[in-house]
Amino acid sequence: MILYHSPYSRSSTMITLLKELGAPAEAQVEVKIVSIRRSDGTGQPDPSNPHPEGKVPYLVNGADHVRERGAITTYLCEAFPQAGFAPMPGDPKRGQFLSWMAYYQGVMEPVLVAQFCEIDHPAYYATFRGLPEICATIRAALEGQDYLLGDKYSAADLLIASPFLFFTDLVPDDPVVAGWIARCGARPAVKATAQADQAELAAMT
Missing domain, CATH: 3.40.30.10 (Glutaredoxin)
Structure with missing residues (x-):
């Protein structure tokens, strides 16, 4: 691959x-x-x-x-x-995992791009909602657990947290969601990628 x-x-x-x-x-x-x-x-x-x-x-x-x-x-x-x-086919949390994958592509990215471009239209909001609704959806999923699929960090957390780690001004003033983002950002793999990106970008310029 x-x-x-x-x-x-x-x-x-x-x-x-x-x-x-x-x-x-x-x-x-x-x-x-x-x-x-x-x-x-x-x-x-x-x-x-x-x-x-x-x-x-x-x-x-x-x-x-x-x-x-x-x-x-x-x-x-x-x-x-x-x-x-990630939950494999047959796992009872498989549907949740696939839903988060689709939610990122089908809702989060359009909302974040629209916010960046300052797009504001009733039909757009009725279809995708906005960042407050995204944060509310994440907060509801974190009720009583540390991560989106339970007490274990997964690929769902990695993907859904990624825009908040890239654009830190998006982090909401909500201790539950902000705490989850901080836990995701503290992963050694996240820090290692940031270091590698810095070196690779320097090599390209």
Whole structure:
């Protein structure tokens, strides 16, 4: 498998995921660093990146290609089930896990992009709601437990917490949600990815 990655981007979460999945994943998934066009207009798409839109992350496994973080997270967790980082088919929490993957892609990303672009429209809000509702959904899931799926950190926490760790001004004034974000951010894999991103970005400039 080959994971296409650019430092300090959405694909950094997938680098952290590989670390959380352990040595087998890091040994069997080759990481290729590519350039991308960033939201501030800097950078250029890399011709060596097979993503049809020049984005990251992008996972290639032979003839199989996977895009979008929710899908890649699910794919890699199933490829390395021994890590126990996500409920597998048949697990009673499998539905919750898949729901969080879809919620990130289908609700969180649109809401966060709309907020960044200062988009405000009744139809948009009626469909996706806003950041307060996202935080309320997370808080409800954390009722009586430390993580989204229970007392154990999982790939669901990794993905859902990722925008709050990247854009710290999004962290809500809610001790339950803020505490969960802090626990997610304290993971050694998160810190290791940040260090690697810094070194890789320096090497690219």
